[in-house]
Amino acid sequence: MTAPKIVTARVGVAESWTIDTYLRKGGYKGLRKALKMEPAAVTDEVSTANLLGRGGAGFEAGRKWSMLRKAEPVYLVINGDESEPCTFKDHMLLENDPHQIIEGTIICAYAVGAAQAFIYVRGEFALGIERLTAALNEAYEHGAVGRFVFGSGFSLDVVVHPGAGAYICGEETALLESLEGKRGYPRDKPPYFPAVIGLYGQPTVVNNVETVSNLPWIVQKGGKAFAALGEGRSTGTRLFSLSGHVNNPANYEVEMVKTTFHDLIYDDEYGGGIRNGNELKAFIPGGASAPWFGPDQVDMPLDQDGVGKAGSMLGSGSIVVMDDTTCMVRAAWRITRFFHRESCGQCTPCREGGGWLDKVMRRIELGGGRESDLELLLDVCDNIAPGLSWPPQKTTICVLGPSIPSSITSAIKMFRDEFLIHIKDGGCPFD
Amino acid sequence: MARLNGDNTRRAEKLLELYPHKRSALIPMLHIAQEQDGWLTPDGIGHVAELVGLAPAEVYGTASFYDMLFTSPVGRHLVSICTNLACLINGAGELLEHAEERLGIPPGETTPDGEFTLEEVECIALCGEAPCLAVNWRFFGSIDTAAFDKLIDDLRTGRLAEKVPPHGTLCRVRRTVGLTTGSDGQ
Numbered sequence: 001m002t003a004p005k006i007v008t009a010r011v012g013v014a015e016s017w018t019i020d021t022y023l024r025k026g027g028y029k030g031l032r033k034a035l036k037m038e039p040a041a042v043t044d045e046v047s048t049a050n051l052l053g054r055g056g057a058g059f060e061a062g063r064k065w066s067m068l069r070k071a072e073p074v075y076l077v078i079n080g081d082e083s084e085p086c087t088f089k090d091h092m093l094l095e096n097d098p099h100q101i102i103e104g105t106i107i108c109a110y111a112v113g114a115a116q117a118f119i120y121v122r123g124e125f126a127l128g129i130e131r132l133t134a135a136l137n138e139a140y141e142h143g144a145v146g147r148f149v150f151g152s153g154f155s156l157d158v159v160v161h162p163g164a165g166a167y168i169c170g171e172e173t174a175l176l177e178s179l180e181g182k183r184g185y186p187r188d189k190p191p192y193f194p195a196v197i198g199l200y201g202q203p204t205v206v207n208n209v210e211t212v213s214n215l216p217w218i219v220q221k222g223g224k225a226f227a228a229l230g231e232g233r234s235t236g237t238r239l240f241s242l243s244g245h246v247n248n249p250a251n252y253e254v255e256m257v258k259t260t261f262h263d264l265i266y267d268d269e270y271g272g273g274i275r276n277g278n279e280l281k282a283f284i285p286g287g288a289s290a291p292w293f294g295p296d297q298v299d300m301p302l303d304q305d306g307v308g309k310a311g312s313m314l315g316s317g318s319i320v321v322m323d324d325t326t327c328m329v330r331a332a333w334r335i336t337r338f339f340h341r342e343s344c345g346q347c348t349p350c351r352e353g354g355g356w357l358d359k360v361m362r363r364i365e366l367g368g369g370r371e372s373d374l375e376l377l378l379d380v381c382d383n384i385a386p387g388l389s390w391p392p393q394k395t396t397i398c399v400l401g402p403s404i405p406s407s408i409t410s411a412i413k414m415f416r417d418e419f420l421i422h423i424k425d426g427g428c429p430f431d
Numbered sequence: 432m433a434r435l436n437g438d439n440t441r442r443a444e445k446l447l448e449l450y451p452h453k454r455s456a457l458i459p460m461l462h463i464a465q466e467q468d469g470w471l472t473p474d475g476i477g478h479v480a481e482l483v484g485l486a487p488a489e490v491y492g493t494a495s496f497y498d499m500l501f502t503s504p505v506g507r508h509l510v511s512i513c514t515n516l517a518c519l520i521n522g523a524g525e526l527l528e529h530a531e532e533r534l535g536i537p538p539g540e541t542t543p544d545g546e547f548t549l550e551e552v553e554c555i556a557l558c559g560e561a562p563c564l565a566v567n568w569r570f571f572g573s574i575d576t577a578a579f580d581k582l583i584d585d586l587r588t589g590r591l592a593e594k595v596p597p598h599g600t601l602c603r604v605r606r607t608v609g610l611t612t613g614s615d616g617q
């Protein structure tokens with residue numbers, strides 16, 4: 001049986017971003033049903049669904065909502081600051097189904113008792129911001145947002161808030177700082193959860209765009225129907241951003257666990273195999289922060305816990321496929337450069353270590369590498385994330401720093417010879 | 432190149448009403464200032480500072496953290512080429528080289544006629560159509576060198592004016608409602 005399309009049912013439908021299309025395709029029915037339930041009953045359905053956060057950390061949404069400190073007001077913040085390299089699912093949802101995000105936001109606000117919600121959208125997503133703003137205007141006019149939603153006793157205001165270009169603002173405490181009009185500096189932990197101290201010091205739920213996009217379906221069909229999909233803790237469907245050297249790079253919504261990396265990469269209905277019939281060399285299973293996998297791990301199911309046990313993560317749901325023409329030193333260097341560039345600069349191991357690693361990777365790729373460089377790289381990585389274990393140990397306020405070593409340690413472990421050839425030949429063999 | 436004009440001042444003041452704390456309106460307000468002048472002028476920053484009740488230095492300190500906010504002039508078209516992993520392994524390096532040649536400038540610089548600023552950027556979330564780029568944050572996927580040349584021609588001649596507004600214009604849709612719940616909303 002093919003799994004239902006939960007969050008992408010309207011993607012590809014003409015004018016899918018308008019309220020006319022949304023209503024014609026069953027929009028706002030989940031919200032109407034939710035308003036007839038007790039808020040706690042809505043949370044219960046989401047807990048039964050075992051909806052795991054789709055932003056990267058994979059925390060249970062229902063549990064997050066239940067952890068709120070008892071204080072007024074409660075704020076809801078939706079994280080649409082998608083910037084993890086090679087992740088492009090929220091970008092698609094924002095442009096193609098903004099009403100689904102708005103409906104999910106309202107359902108969540110109702111469940112947690114928030115009277116104001118902010119949808120923080122990555123600033124670069126201009127079209128997404130325009131469509132979401134237009135959709136929000138429509139939703140107010142329709143009575144789905146504002147005073148006495150659909151004639152109920154529940155009232156809510158929603159604000160679309162644009163970011164201004166900073167990867168770190170995807171980290172939830174940095175996002176809150178940014179929403180408060182400041183530099184996007186992640187906050188010290190503890191407190192670990194915005195549910196305790198969040199926006200303006202108030203209890204705050206921060207959920208990802210894809211996470212709340214699931215809510216209209218869960219409320220309508222019930223948490224059990226959602227939990228019947230997938231297996232174990234990985235329930236429902238999930239969006240995976242497939243990119244790199246596949247024939248059909250795109251976002252695919254698939255049932256968790258029942259689908260494997262191999263299915264996604266090779267099946268005709270998904271990736272359609274490696275371009276030019278080339279061989280798979282390696283793939284990144286969950287965003288730039290994730291340790292890499294080799295061809296021997298391609299049969300692994302898309303299972304959050306399984307991938308975690310195998311030493312990596314599903315993370316942001318981005319899978320990058322690299323074929324045998326790829327220079328792994330260059331690939332790892334590019335990711336390292338990204339993290340160095342995006343470090344907010346608060347913590348020394350990340351700010352300085354990232355720059356150091358960037359420079360050493362650069363000189364190896366460009367032909368100036370030294371034999372001692374591999375040990376140097378691993379030593380610097382070890383200073384950022386002591387022990388180089390998975391999940392990584394932290395020496396920094398947030399996880400950006402400890403994410404830097406993943407690509408370097410993976411590349412050295414899997415392709416040590418390639419590094420040595422670069423160093424010995426004084427240049428890149430793929431040039 | 433000045434303080435916010437009348438219409439933009441009203442837009443900025445309306446933003447203040449959307450947030451429990453004034454300072455939250457800062458970044459959206461800076462987008463308005465950048466829409467007006469193409470970049471954040473000292474006068475624009477000063478006016479925004481007045482509106483949110485901060486010192487200009489605090490506004491500058493926040494603005495300088497964010498990649499999209501420019502405190503020095505940029506071209507009418509900001510061409511942002513992604514070279515992150517999915518694009519890199521699909522020819523982004525060659526695309527960037529071609530762009531540098533075609534525009535005659537390295538990343539970070541503006542053409543003498545003020546038409547184009549070129550920049551190399553991190554992932555812009557269009558990886559299904561790598562290599563990709565954005566012009567004033569309007570996205571273009573599957574860009575080879577021929578497509579790049581055509582794009583530049585279309586931008587120069589104004590054929591893409593509808594899709595690509597001048598640099599700084601983020602959102603052309605205005606919010607039509609204020610906050611409606613009030614303090615007794617619950």
